[in-house]
Amino acid sequence: MRYDVLIIGGGPAGNYLANLLAGEMRVGVVERKGAFGGKACTGIVGAKNYKRLGFPEEAIINELRGASFYSRIQSFEISRSSAQAYMVDRKTLERKLAERALEKGADYYLQATFQGFKNGRAIVQHVGERLEIEADFYVGADGANSTVAKAIGARTDAEFLSGYEIEVIGEFRRDFVEVWVNKDINDKFFFWVAPLNERVARVGTLGSLRSLREFLRIRRLKPTSVLEFKSGSVGLGWRRAWVKDNVALLGDAALQIKPTTAGGIVFGAFCANALADAILNGNPGEYEKLCKAIKRQISFGLKFRRAFLGMSQDDIEKVFEVLGSREAIEVIESQAEFDDHLKTAKAILKRPRLLARLLKVSPSIVRYLV
Ligand SMILES: Cc1cc2nc3c(=O)[nH]c(=O)nc-3n(C[C@H](O)[C@H](O)[C@H](O)COP(=O)(O)OP(=O)(O)OC[C@H]3O[C@@H](n4cnc5c(N)ncnc54)[C@H](O)[C@@H]3O)c2cc1C
Known part of the structure; x- marks a missing residue:
């Protein structure tokens, strides 16, 4: 077996890349699992980029047009009239992307586990058989x-964190995601409540399972009204290099993930576009350079994360006071972009009054962001 490009991993990033390259090159994909989907993932994807990237409409389960933010003692709301993000079904997303790649001529090997390289070939264990793929x-x-x-x-x-997520029955606002920041019960990350409809939501956090149990109690959701439980891991930081000789890393393998929210589907797809261009132009060494915009977002997100980790719940309350002000809400509603937190932060810091108030409550966050 010989391919121009062999992709190891048939998740969203691998399948998206296969779809970009198949038809132009001989492409093989090896996927450890026997079926697509199944990973712990809330499936929130920014609506604008979902369309821009050409992700399949069939995977959209729900549309979100606003967010409610809760601290221990306050809350505020950001809303827009149209969908800002979609809730997607991961299995359908991955499968539809794979279908497109298959139709263009890619070869898929399911239940095929990459084990390492030997003599320039990939060693793959495929349903009881050892394959050497070149x-x-x-x-x-x-x-x-x-x-x-x-x-x-x-x-x-x-920083590698465990993520826990459940699908739970309750009462939810169908078009609003909830973000809860309570360092008293989880000092590592926020909690999210992302509705699939009025009756079912995906609720999760990164950090500890115990904190998720405590959150369910506070949010008045029953730990025994659960339809699904999943766990997984995310890595927030850099993994380098993204390309070495004739091997590149893509998606979570390269830690192309937003450190602010741990969303990785969009960043992985943007980097897949960059990698496809670099490969098709015969210059894979250009890959990292073509991912410049994503690198800037990751770099910003890591600074934001450092600031978040350094804050106490009292600091969070003070920041909530500023972000919940009429002026801040107006800036966020008019200028925030789901996948561009750098732009949102810049828009807030450009307002002298907001900047002055943030400097007063948390000089460290401003220092990190600026
Ligand atoms: C709890 C939680 C919630 C999340 N929520 C969101 C969200 O709402 N929105 C968002 O954008 N992101 C979210 N993420 C992150 C998102 O899941 C990842 O960024 C995304 O899955 C990355 O896609 P990927 O294709 O790079 O990697 P993966 O989805 O991890 O896919 C990798 C694939 O490679 C296969 N594989 C692994 N090892 C081998 C091997 N040796 N041989 C062959 N195949 C192999 C795996 O089986 C898998 O199919 C969340 C993550 C967690 C943990």
């Missing part, structure tokens, strides 16, 4: 705990 170029799109990254010696000092 390619001119290899892409590791095999998730946060990437075997490909280990095989090429890519290093990381990222």
Whole structure:
């Protein structure tokens, strides 16, 4: 077996890349699982980029047009008249992307686990058979705990967190996501409540399972009214390099994930576009340069995260006071972009009154952001 490009990992990033390259090149995809989907993921994706990236409409389950933010003692709301984000079904998303790639001629190997490289070939365990697959170029799109990254010696000092998520029955506003920041019960991350409809929501956090249980109690959701439980891991930080010789890393394997929200589907797809261009132009070494905009977002997100980790709940309350003000809400509603938190932060800091108030309550957050 010989391919121009062998993609290891048939998640959203790998399948999206396969779809971009198939038809132009001989493409193979090896996926460890026997079916698509199944990963812990809330499936919130910014609406504008969902369309721009050409993701499949069939995967959209719900549309969100606003967010309610809660601290321990306050709340405020941001809303727009049209959908800002979609709730998507991961299985349908991955499967539809794979279908498109298959139709263009890509080969898929399911239940095929990449084990390492030997003599320039990928060693793959495929339903009880050992395959040696040769390619001119290899892409590791095999998730946060990437075997490909280990095989090429890519290093990381990222913060790895466990993520826990449930689908739970309750009463929800169908078109609003809830974001709860309560460091007293979870000092690592916020809690999210993302509705699929008025009766079912995906509720989760990063950090500890115990904090999620405590949150359910506070949010008055029953831990025994659960339809699904999933856990997974995310890595917030850098893994380098993204390309070495004839091997590149993509998606979570390269930690192309927003450190502010742990969303990775959009960043992975943008970087897949950059990688496809670099490969098709015969210059894979350009890949990282073409991901400049995503790198800037990750860099901003990591600074924001450092500021968040350094704050107490009292600091959070003070920041809520500023962000919940009429002026801040007006700025966020008119200028915020779901996948561009840097733009949102800049818009807020450009307002002298908001900047002055933030400087007063938390000089560290302003220092980090500026
Ligand atoms: C609790 C939680 C909630 C999240 N919510 C969101 C959200 O709402 N929105 C969002 O954008 N992101 C979210 N994320 C992050 C998102 O899930 C990832 O960024 C996204 O899945 C990355 O896609 P990927 O294709 O790079 O990696 P993955 O989705 O991890 O796919 C990697 C694929 O590689 C396969 N694989 C692994 N090892 C091998 C091997 N050795 N050989 C062959 N195949 C292999 C795996 O089976 C898998 O199919 C969340 C993450 C968690 C943990």
